[in-house]
Amino acid sequence: MPYEFSAEGRRVLESAQRFMDQHIYPSEGRYYEELEEVGPFGHPPVVDELKAKAAAEGLWNLFLPELEPGQPGTRLSNVDYAPISEQLGKVWFASEVFNCQPPDSGNIEILNQYATPAVKGRWLGPLLSGEIRSAYSMSEPDAASSDATNIDLRITRDGDHYVLDGRKWFSSGAKAQRCKLLVVMGRSNPDAPRHRQHSMLAVPLDTPGIEFGALPTVFGYQERGGHPEVIFREVRVPVDNLLGEEGGGFAIAQARLGPGRIHHCMRAIGVAERALELMITRSLRRRTFGSTLAHKGTIQQWIAESRINIDMARQYVLHAAHLMDTVGNKEAATEIGGIKVAIPEICFEVVDRAVQVHGAAGVTQFTPLAYMYAKMRTLRLADGPDEVHKMSIARREIRKHDPNFRLSGPSRG
Structure with a gap:
């Protein structure tokens, strides 16, 4: 076997399995009852109760191998986290209980690696602590987004701000009650080489000019937070909200x-x-x-x-x-x-x-x-x-x- 699980990885896996048996599986019925009450964009109270228990046991942010000192989480390799992720996949809301849910996990990785200190200070901490949710706005209804270079939302520099104009959809989770941030990819320089035309920005969801459009279902299902269309009309964000460098979005x-x-x-x-x-x-x-x-x-x-x-x-x-x-x-x-x-x-x-x-x-x-x-x-x-x-x-x-x-x-x- 070319890989080997670390002692810490095995310990966390055993803890996660035990938590699933003791807390997650017995809570499935309650979760769906509460979800029926709060609706697809609400937040079932049982999730917060389970999150507090998971955090107390150190079963938190298991997906992120690189964390700064003082950030809550467990530093596991991809190999160590993989079998834990398998366990979480057995119950739909388990990943959220451990603060390992998509799209937040991917957005946290981006913010952790590419955000400025100011953006990290405002958004990364609340995401790592599970206080807020986020969404990833990449796919577009008018572009074949399987080729990411087709992404056409316009990002225009205007002094110390960027201005965003365009439409996204399948911004999964964007209508969730606790969603506060969008990570948005758009075209910032159409004259640059093909793979240097796009940039990414951290965009607060309450920024003026953002509104929701269509709300697609998936095979008839409306998931928590939905997969909504998000419309950007002259949305202005500070240049400090740029993730990485201009042209580095792809x-x-x-x-x-x-x-x-x-x-x-x-x-x-x-x-x-x-x-x-x-x-x-x-x-x-x-x-x-x-x-x-x-x-x-x-x-x-x-x-x-x-x-x-x-x-x-x-x-x-x-x-x-x-x-x-x-x-x-x-x-x-x-x-x-x-x-x-x-x-x-x-x-x-x-x-x-x-x-x-x-x-x-x-x-x-x-x-x-x-x-x-x-x-x-x-x-x-x-x-x-x-x-x-x-x-x-x-x-x-x-x-x-x-x-x-x-x-x-x-x-x-």
Whole structure:
């Protein structure tokens, strides 16, 4: 095995598993009851109760390996955090309880690395302590955002401010009661080289000129905080809110995606593990044609294939995490892209089998499977569609044999 979990990583994993058993799983029913009461943009009180318990046990900001002294969190490597992320994926709100939820986790990484001291002072502390939420505004309804260089929200310098004009959507969580900050990517210099045209800014959500537009659902589901369209009309923010350097937005976006894909994929494996558990439990309880479903050869084949595929998927992600820890995100780009393609597809198939074993109940709200199904299918689009990652992987492989290989046409790069 090329990687090894540290003693601290094993300790935190055991603590997280114990917390899940003692506090998270028993609170699922209460969470959904309270969510029904507060609505999709509200904040179920049980989450704050659980967050206080998790923070008291040191199970907090587990995803962030580099923290300044005094910042609350546990300094874990990508390899150490990966199996913890898997555990959190088994219950939808568990990541928030540990203050490891997207998109805040990725935004915290950006602010931690690229924000000015003033911006860090105002926003990073409240995010690290779980007091507020944030959203990531990158995708646009009028641009093929799978190619990030198409992003067209305009960022114009005007003295000591930047002015933002344009539309975003799928700014996940932006309508949440506690969302206070947007991390926004836009085009700041259309005449620069293709990958130097964009910048990122920290934009307070209450800045004049920001309003919400359409509110898309995802396969009919309205998630907490929504995925709203955000409209920017002459929105002015101080130049100090620039993240990194002007023209560095594309590079920051790419850097953000590396750890995020590890987290997404391991949470997806957690989803698949729970779906497999539900599949087996259902197969042992339901009888057809004289025996339980668990006695049927087809069901046994699905269970066996699911176990094999989940275990292979986990090893692939851990391999990618190990490379990120040892040689860096750039050198691990093929593996990071590879897991982003492979894992959602594998986990989607496991969930699909579980739905089939549950019959009609599997597509209703009476099991978590329908929501799992929607989430796993959506993950094949989040952070870039499968086809883009396959194209990038193929390009790197071809260049091992022909370093001068380039794609023809307007997409060359």
